[in-house]
Amino acid sequence: MAQDAEGHAAFSLATTASTLAKHRDDTAAHRRAGFSALSSNGDIWGRAGIGRSWLQSLVAASPVVLAPLASVSIFITLARFDGSLSEFAAAAAREGFWNLLALYGPKLTYKGLVAMVYWVGLQAVLYKYLPGETAVGQYTPAGYLLSYRINGLQAWIITHLLYAGLSFFGIIDPGFIPRNWSSLVAAMNLAGFVVSGLALVKAYVMPTHPEDRKFSGSSLYDFYMGIELNPRLGNGFDLKLFTNGRPGMMAWTLVDLSNMAYQYQKQGYIEPSLILMTILQTIYVLDFFVNESWYLRTIDIAHDHYGFYLAWGCFCFLPTTYTIQGQYMGLYPTSANSLYLGLVFAVGLAGYALFRSVNYQKDAVRMSGGKCLIWGKPAEYIVATYKTSDGKEHSSLLLCSGWWGFSRHANYVGDLFLSYSMCALVGSTNVVVWLYAFWMTVLLVHRCKRDEKRCSTKYGAAWGEYCKRVPWRFIPGIW
Ligand code: NDP
Secondary structure, eight states: OOOOTSSSGGGGGSSSSSHHHHHHHHHHHHHHSOOOBBBTTSSBSSSSOOOOOOHHHHHTTTTHHHHHHHHHHOOOOOOSSSTTTHHHHHHHHHHHHHHHHHHSSOOHHHHHHHHHHHHHHHHHHHHSSSSOOOEEEOOHHHHHHHEEEEEHHHHHHHHHHHHHHHHHHSSSSHHHHHHTTHHHHHHHHHHHHHHHHHHHHHHHHSSGGGGGGGOOOOOOHHHHHOOOOOOOOOTTHHHHHHHHIIIIIHHHHHHHHHHHHHHHHHSSOOOHHHHHHHHHHHHHOOOOOHHHHHOOOOOOOOOOSSHHHHHIIIIIIIIHHTHHHHHHHHOOOOOOHHHHHHHHHHHHHHHHHHHHHHHHHHHHHHHTTSSSSEEEEOOOEEEEEEEEESSSSSEEEESSSSSHHHHTTTHHEEEEEEHHHHHHOOOOOGGGOOOHHHHHHHHHHHHHHHHHHHHHHTTHHHHHHHHHHHOSSSSSTTO
């Protein structure tokens, strides 16, 4: 797809046949391109390549062991220790962590495995066969511009209607998920490891875009952070978009709703806290699917490679830890007073409004080539150039007005307000119900730092100019 020096007028969703044909030609040419991707000042941009020591790799890849242990520890804490991490820790010290794991840890069963196979199979069929408009992502470091079929919203609706329908006709128990959580957690862990292993093998034996692979020199680190940027099965089945959206985000609301059903079955009514929390999380998940084409231009798709971090993360970490609040309330029904719930819910909605508004502004300026109004005034932006490894020069617009003139990541601030509200709605001081918000804080601060490094290498002086104009990362005067 052509991209003129003026910027991104050509970035409007490439749905016409002629644009897509041109895009395919470009992509074929890029297959012959070299390996590194150059910024305007000649540096490599994209994920860091070879150069880290074995110790750095070991530390960086430690979540391969620690994250699954954390996920099963959380499971045991919720199931056996009333959601008290301190009681879990005391028991682990007394009886030994591995003994606790053997006694109370998730147990893989045939039922859990079958449920997992059906779940992933259903999502794969919906992803592949549901119709949808075509959208394009960002230029990759090697110069590919990939197209994607956007059908996540339809898949979300069908999945949830199917669950409701099967429950209504008594074919499945609406509280199936919490009732079989042990075997599902085990199956999700297993699936995450299997898919991560297959991704590693695929990257070596049948890579989709060889020039966009990154090798760190450490197989462990490569397993963790991934080698391929956009692995695909055949032409259209994009493993990264599928994994992040379908077994990951799609499961989130289903787990919440099933916990609601479970709570109802147990006590005959649903606590307002659980209803409000589920509303906030449903808004967040639906936002993802309604704006699925926007997601193609975020860091997950444009920058992160496909390995354990994304694959296990979306097959297991997301469905098991992003849903802790729902799991907790399903097991231990509780509700704070209405005033507290109303205030926290309002803060959550405000956080979501900020999150959406910031993300919208960035997409609006990029999709319109800068010809849009931000807060009622013409958008102000810097034209930043960069090169892909085929030597072609491209340009991006860095928005400097609206929220993007307020701070460089106001969208993360909105997300954090929302995350803390989701946890606060539970109304508990148990640390376990706050883990999602703590995780998001660490994730987004870390993400902000690594994104800045990448943008600085990609755009050189133009990024420096943007940082001068907008010196604050999250909140002016604070950070
Ligand atoms: P952004 O959507 O902020 O994307 C960052 C990228 O945008 C940069 O790499 C750069 O990419 C481009 N960019 C940077 N500055 C500007 C600017 N001034 N104008 C225009 N483009 C700019 O971040 P993420 O992809 O991390 O997150 C997207 C959303 O998803 C966020 O709201 C975040 O909170 C949320 N999120 C949620 C997670 C969860 O687990 N719940 C996990 C991660 C994110 P380039 O120039 O190369 O296009």
